[in-house]
Amino acid sequence: MASEHIEHKLALLPDLPGSYQMKDVNGKIIYVGKAKNLKNRVRSYFKSSHDGKTAQLVSNIADFDYIVTSSDKEAFLLEITLIQKWQPYYNIKLKKGTGYPYIKITNERDPKMEITGDIKKDNAYYFGPYPNVYAAQETMHFLQKVYPLRRCNGYQGRPCLYYHMGQCLGACWREVPQAEYDAQIAKIKSFLDGNTAKIVKQLNHQMTTAAENLEFERAAEIRDQLKYIDITVEKQKIISNDKTQRDIFNFYMDKGWLSIQIFFIRQARLMKRESRLFPITGSADEEFESFILQFYQRKNAIQPKEVLVPKGIDANLLESALNIPVRIPQRGEKKSLMDLAHQNAQLKLEEKFRLLELDNRTTVGANNEIFDALGLPHGHVMEAFDHSHIQGADPVSAMVQYVDGQPEKTNYRKYKLAQDEGDHSANEDANTREVIRRRYSRLLKEHAALPDLILMDGGAIEMNAAKDVLENELNLDIPVAGMVKNNKHKTAALLFGDWDEPRDLDPKSQGFYLLERIQEEVHRFAITFHRQLRNKNSLASRLETITGVGPRTRVKLLKEFKTINHIKAASVEDIQALGISKTVAQAVKVSLQGE
Structure with a gap:
């Protein structure tokens, strides 16, 4: 099962x-x-x-x-x-070979066509593989009649039978000029790359003529030939017509989550696919560009000869940063591959959301498993918190509530937090204290029901800050546990107790799945709220209001300084060093500091 x-x-x-x-x-x-x-x-x-x-x-x-x-x-x-x-x-x-045929044009002075099952590094031309061996053979025989190369064994001092039939260029009795072979090979390549309309039209005409002349066997032969061509020859999006090593990036965004697909085209084929899903705070285009830049900074990252990105992305900026040609396909095969990557990215993200919905329905025993792992009596209501900010800027917090393992979305809450410059751990401690204080002092004032368990996303810092506020400021006895993620942003452990001990919860249990869903949901909710605020008051939108700051200047400032605080800390000379005039640099400083 x-x-x-x-x-x-x-x-x-x-x-x-x-x-x-x-x-x-x-x-x-x-x-x-x-x-x-x-x-x-x-x-x-x-x-x-x-x-x-x-x-x-x-x-x-x-x-x-x-x-x-x-x-x-x-x-x-x-x-x-x-x-x-x-x-x-x-x-x-x-395992050995593919088991499927290729049509091969050999690499020799007098080339010929043949069927093979293996690709070798011999500089020959290979077309395929093809799903039907017989169709591939019949297509090759047809090509040998229409675009002949060499059918004989080579020079023998006299023309061979195939030459008399018009199916050999005559290597059997003369030295065939290279230009003749090149012309025929170009036609064969064009045909096998899918440019068959002209020949198919001719064959259809011949088939109709044969039928009208009551030559039904001949008409049937042509009909079969058309079928073999259709089976064998088709332009394939999944296989490129040239052998340039290229990586194709595309994305799909919804509900604050970005889904990215990378297609790795090698040896003219899609050799590998990678998927990435993560919540974002900035605009989709900015986050996508940032992802690509970081992607090639990984250890042992192999750079291709070309990178393809979708319309709307700053290809020039990426190209200057990566030192790789970055292009936006407009039509044809590359555009089709780009569309395919977008479709897969959308399906991947929609699958994630729908899986979460389905998983939310399966909560029998999962709620109790979490309480059992913490050694607590079975409760009903869990509230989880997560914070979101970028280097301390625009901090927010979000809370989600689960009742008997089901999300109670009407009780979700959002919090704008006080700005707090400082190190990361200090921010997390201060943010936790503020949101816990605000949430539960309000419930006390309203005489509202309190949760049976509080879950803090992050770990020991957040967990202990929450416990301190609850116990020493609000005089409340509510259990608090910490949800810890690994370096892949996946749920890894549940901390609890005076010594921040990890608690045993089977990673394959329903309780662990529920914990994962809660952690993902509160993170999504916080990220979405932060993104909404940031878009309203983003660095880019602030810069747009400054006289003299156009699109190019904004890109330079965003790329170099990343945040408002960094620009505020920079000198006028630092800004000028980016190729920005002194007048504009001063306007930027005065405007931002005036805020």
Whole structure:
């Protein structure tokens, strides 16, 4: 039986073509498949009975992921690429080679076309792979008739049969000029890249003529040839027509969360895909640009020859910072890949939100498991707090309330906090004290019901500050626990007690899932509130009101100083050093300090 997590993901699968990747408990890909309809295909693994190797595969699936494509042929091509890269255990048949054919134009003085199953580093031209071996062979035979190269074994002093049939350029009896081969190869490449309209039109005309002349066998042959061309030749978004190493970035934003997709195109193929999901405080474009800059500062990050970004992004700024060509595709294959990345980013974020909604319905026992882990009697109401700020600027706090494991959104609260310059830990302590004091002194005044447990996002600093205010200022005895995240921003531990001890809570339990949801929800709520405030009073909007500060000047100031406080601390000379005139630099200083 599938786990609850998988059951929820199955319910959210799209009715679209794509490639799916099955993973074990360690997150390792153990099987890669393709589907015309992801929902139907992936669900069949868990909703049907299996035996043998398939049953063994299903028993080892702990999670799955998928990449949406534009057609089932693209799904097939992506499947082969991912199998070649990851070599999953349950795709054993495809471990050596691909098992699928390519049409190859050999790299030699007198080149020829052939069918092969392996790609070698021999500077030959390879087209494919193709899902139908027979169709690939028939297409190659058709090309040998229309755009012949060499069909014979080479020079033999006399023309071969193929030359007499018009299917060989004549390497059997003469030295064929290189220009003739180049011209034919260019036509073959164009045809296999999908430019088939002219020839298809001719074949359709020939088929109609044959049928009118009652040559039905000939008409059937042409009909079959058209079918083979359709099966074999199609422009593929998932495979590029050139071999430039490029990374494609696109994003989708909703409810304060940014979803980013990165497609890594190598050897003219989509070799890898990465996804990122995180809450943001700034505008989507700014956060997206910042992400790309940081992405290539990672240890062992491999820079491509070209980076593609969507319309609206400052490609010139990124290019100057990365020293890599950054382009915005407007049409054609690259634009199609960009659209595909956007679609996958949107699906990924929508899946996250809908999973949270589904998970919120599964709270039987989860609430009690948290109280049991803390050694507390079973309670009903939990309130969680999180703060949001950027280097101390515009601090806010947010509170969410859960009743018996369900979010009680009518009782969510937002708090604008006092500005407080200083180190990070001091800010967290002061922010916690302020919001706890405001929340529970109000409940006392209103004689309202108090929660059974308070959860602080962050850890020991926030937890102890909250306990101090509750016990020593408000004389309240409400348990307080700290929710700690790891370096990947995932829920890691629950702290409780006088010694800030981590409490045992099974990471696979419903209680832990509930804790994750609470931590994500309060973080989302705080980030969204902060973003709303920041957009109303953002650095960019403040700068727009200053006379003489245009778009280029704003970009320079934002890129260099990041925050209002940093600009205030800078001298007029520091601002001038960015290529800004003294008059404008003075106007910036006077305006911001006047605030």
